[in-house]
Amino acid sequence: MVKVCPISELPPGTLKGIEFEGRRILAANIDGKIYAHDGTCTHEEADLSNGFIIGDRVVCPLHLSQFDLKTGEAVTSPAVEPLKNYKVKIEGPDVYVEVD
Template sequence: MGTLIKVCSVSELPPGSMKGIEHDGKRILVVNVEGTVHAWDGTCTHEEYDLSMGFLTGDSVTCALHLSRFNLLTGEAVNPPAEKPLARYEVKIAEGDILVEVA
């Protein structure tokens, strides 16, 4: 098991919102999709752009740089030019806080 880091409280990330954080030089994108919190690598797999600067729509995020789109339930790239999926992080909810497991 890796280290758990606190991202924010659950109340700070309502459904339909996202938050980008950085930990040890890695970007992490934390999203609330219809009440379920997910965490993904926060860097677009096409040109390494910060996905937290993109657009959240339903269960996908679109990179603001070249409009690659990623499914936030699976991590899959669903719209080019990105082809590689996003890496997933484990999420835990404890005492009203969102925690992400990092290596």
């Protein structure tokens, strides 16, 4: 498990990106539930933590591909490959992600 941040730093409607062992991980709070995925766009490898949220989707800052933050699925082109999902655990005041 990798600590992402205290839950107080990830209020509803926000994103948080971290680097772990050379990969980006993106955590998002959608309506009070935390989700985590690869933080790199599957189209052109942009950092999704620099994107923005619309509803339950993250919008890539480079070419505006959208990914469902609950499932990781690519919703709009040009991205077609989904994001890898990670299990999330809240322990005390902190958010952790299980990275395999």
